[in-house]
Amino acid sequence: MAEPLKILIIDPHPEAVTSLRRALNSSGTLEVVGDAGFGPVASTWAHTLEPAIVIVSVEEPVTRSLTTIQALTRGNPRWTVVGLVNQFDREVFRRTVLAGARDVLVRNSSASDLHDSLIQAHNADALRIAASGVDPAAPTGSIITMFGVKGGVGRTTLATNLAVALAQESSASVALVDLDVPFGDVALMLDIHPENDVLDALSDPVLDDLERLQKLLVRTPQGVHVLAAPLAPDDSGTLDSSRVGRLLTRLAALHQFVVVDTPSGLTELTAAALDVSELAMLVTTPEVAALRRTHACLRLLQGLEFSTSKLQLVLNRAESKTRVSAAEAIEALGHPVVWRIANDYHTMQSSALGQPVVEAAPKAHISKDIQLIARQLAGAPMASRGSWLPWRRRTALVTA
Ligand SMILES: Nc1ncnc2c1ncn2[C@@H]1O[C@H](COP(=O)(O)OP(=O)(O)OP(=O)(O)O)[C@@H](O)[C@H]1O
Ligand SMILES: [Mg+2]
Structure with missing residues (x-):
């Protein structure tokens, strides 16, 4: 069986992290390897844990979440960044995608919907990288x-x-x-x-x-x-x-x-x-x-x-x-x-x-x-x- 895809959660609320962790780990194909708060620490943990996907909670003040997404997607990151919102809002969706997120998911979706959307987003990124001929292990620093x-x-x-x-x-x-x-x-x-x-x-x-x-x-x-x-x-x-x-x-x-x-x-x-x-x-x-x-x-x-x-x-x-x-x-x-x-x-x-x-x-x-x-x-x-x-x-x- 293939290794599960590693997930990093950026969300400062421990209860929210626990329930998301439970939902994602149940699939067997995804594995939450860590969580962190907003800001520079998010990028640091992403570089340390090398996840396949980073899920960033998008919440008020939205700028804090969006700045974190921007930092995570700057350059040529090897991880897929996805926003997570409590409820769908067209304007927030637009700004989250503009900040660099590949997709925006709604928090109370079923575990299987979350799983499928994350896999789709990751596959889309993998295709983009393959098409651009960029080697994700190439030195960018x-x-x-x-x-x-x-x-x-x-x-x-x-x-x-x-x-x-x-x-x-x-x-x-x-x-x-x-x-x-x-x-x-x-x-x-x-x-x-x-x-x-x-x-x-x-x-x-x-x-x-x-x-x-x-x-x-x-x-x-x-x-x-x-x-x-x-x-x-x-x-x-x-x-x-x-x-x-x-x-x-x-x-x-x-x-x-x-x-x-x-x-x-x-x-x-x-x-x-x-x-x-x-x-x-x-x-x-x-x-x-x-x-x-x-x-x-x-x-x-x-x-x-x-x-x-x-x-x-x-x-x-x-x-x-x-x-x-x-x-x-x-x-x-x-x-x-x-x-x-x-x-x-x-x-x-x-x-x-x-x-x-x-x-x-x-x-x-x-x-x-x-x-x-x-x-x-x-x-x-x-x-x-x-x-x-x-x-x-x-x-x-x-x-x-
Ligand atoms: N700008 C500075 N102002 C005052 N003291 C300094 C300054 N820069 C370095 N020092 C002091 O100079 C000493 C030597 O510094 P440091 O160990 O960084 O030099 P180094 O070139 O790495 O030395 P080494 O050849 O031992 O590797 C240390 O005691 C340090 O505290
Ligand atoms: Mg020295």
Whole structure:
């Protein structure tokens, strides 16, 4: 017998969910795998549970339901979205379909009518996808890699906080991957205790099965899905950088944003991540040593024909007391600085370990700077994912 079709219910009323769950599960061909409330959480759960169908309760205030439907149907979702109303109303029907729902069902229909309508809606979507030739497992998300050629410039701080800000500022589903082996500290910064790590995700059976891959990620209270660095540092030697690109691309089929933290330097691992990234954020601070290395790195990237359209320079801890002003730093780099992040020592110190600063102190300068990046990324189109092969063919490495 075929696997039952997975259903996610978006409805904030527990009694309504229970009765719908009972009606749908009785068929044997449908299985309710979860329920959630309106808003960004609905998209997050849809990305986590990968249902075939999402049923969204359409109720007053209708805008809340319709915004949720819009978020669920934006881009190229793999699930069929259906509205559920208490009684038929022509205007509500029209607005629900315009928001992106494939059909609108009436709540008190018989269990068999609900079942048949859901199957029909799902089949109609499956036909549409087949006709458009779109592969639902194709990557639709954007990969953003944070890298830098000097230790301690703030890659992990920025990767972690950007991922949290993206989840907070948009309804997007966000993954955060810690490629800083062997000592990655993303899990520590977010106070999570993962049982799986990047190494578990690099095997063929996992890379070939999106559902298995998704289960290796830990969802933080902020709504970010984290794939941690190897838990036992000794294992990191076995990390195969040739598979990293495949891993990140698979994650981009599951999440709208995949933020990647990397070790210091241009290692093979970082190169593999940069290869598949839409955006490569090169982080530096206004210190002589960091500026000198970053300048050398920029020249190296230029020589290797790395696409400048996907490279963005980030000046972290701008105006810190290093005797080099932000203006002097920018001049020394000889490359436009796209983002500046305030030096905010006291806020960083006071935000408890395990709580990202954009959450602990959202109004602090550093948080506002990171929120601005998140907002722009969530709204702005990305440069296309162009491979960067000339770089990979050469072996020059700039290490920390
Ligand atoms: N904008 C900022 N203002 C003040 N302190 C900062 C800022 N950004 C980072 N820091 C601090 O700098 C230190 C290094 O930051 P972080 O660990 O993020 O850097 P990294 O580049 O990931 O370092 P590593 O090379 O260890 O991976 C941390 O103590 C962090 O709190
Ligand atoms: Mg780090």
